[in-house]
Amino acid sequence: NAGVTQTPKFQVLKTGQSMTLQCAQDMNHEYMSWYRQDPGMGLRLIHYSVGAGITDQGEVPNGYNVSRSTTEDFPLRLLSAAPSQTSVYFCASSTRDEQYFGPGTRLTVT
Amino acid sequence: AQTVTQSQPEMSVQEAETVTLSCTYDTSESNYYLFWYKQPPSRQMILVIRQEAYKQQNATENRFSVNFQKAAKSFSLKISDSQLGDTAMYFCAFMKPPNNNAGNMLTFGGGTRLMVKP
Numbered sequence: 001n002a003g004v005t006q007t008p009k010f011q012v013l014k015t016g017q018s019m020t021l022q023c024a025q026d027m028n029h030e031y032m033s034w035y036r037q038d039p040g041m042g043l044r045l046i047h048y049s050v051g052a053g054i055t056d057q058g059e060v061p062n063g064y065n066v067s068r069s070t071t072e073d074f075p076l077r078l079l080s081a082a083p084s085q086t087s088v089y090f091c092a093s094s095t096r097d098e099q100y101f102g103p104g105t106r107l108t109v110t
Numbered sequence: 111a112q113t114v115t116q117s118q119p120e121m122s123v124q125e126a127e128t129v130t131l132s133c134t135y136d137t138s139e140s141n142y143y144l145f146w147y148k149q150p151p152s153r154q155m156i157l158v159i160r161q162e163a164y165k166q167q168n169a170t171e172n173r174f175s176v177n178f179q180k181a182a183k184s185f186s187l188k189i190s191d192s193q194l195g196d197t198a199m200y201f202c203a204f205m206k207p208p209n210n211n212a213g214n215m216l217t218f219g220g221g222t223r224l225m226v227k228p
Contacts, residue, residue, distance in 0.1 A: 031208060031213045031214055033213070033215055033216075035216075040220070040221070041220055041221070042114075042201050042203075042218030042219050042220050042221050043155075043201070043216070043218045044218070045215045045216070045217075048213045048215055049213070050208075050213045056213075058215060088153060090155060092216075094208075094213075094214055096207070096208050096214065097143055097160070097162070097205075097207075097214075098157065098160065099157075099205075099214075099216060101154070101155035103152075103153070103154055104153050104154070104155075106153075
């Protein structure tokens with residue numbers, strides 16, 4: 001049981017490039033979320049999903065897309081990277097009353 | 111919308127002493143969950159303790175306990191017998207019970223950096 005896995009662990013992008021952050025969970029949870037953490041701050045919600053085929057926006061969705069074709073996977077796409085998207089990204093999957101976080105991806109946009 | 115405030119950006123404590131981290135929140139919900147997460151330098155988010163708002167009894171997990179004051183919307187974390195391994199960022203977080211449309215997302219405070227000194 002691997003829990004929540006994220007790839008890559010580190011990534012450097014140039015402004016304007018696109019990429020996909022991968023997230024997978026093996027706990028059969030319906031709920032999954034993406035958060036970003038900027039230096040010295042708490043996590044902020046980007047997008048979330050309440051089940052396969054269902055996604056919605058969180059607090060800071062601009063510049064990101066998500067999809068949920070399977071229960072296990074919830075990728076986050078950066079359409080055209082900007083320096084303001086430099087951050088640490090966490091994926092989480094959850095039961096009704098507890099969230100399980102992945103190890104995070106540190107993204108730098110130059 | 112919910113807000114969570116941690117008013118202590120940094121704190122320090124001597125090893126083996128007790129320290130209390132503060133958290134206040136604002137919500138119109140009557141039922142919800144509150145959490146404390148620990149984030150060491152590895153950046154992994156580690157659940158420390160959870161409190162359900164409808165439970166009057168304060169949660170306890172070994173050296174960690176909370177003081178939950180629902181009317182005051184306060185949720186402080188007490189760490190007893192502090193250890194060097196407790197050095198980390200600590201985040202308070204709020205979660206509404208999930209529903210099929212809105213999921214169960216967390217709202218985080220800004221964090222408190224705790225340093226345990228030998």
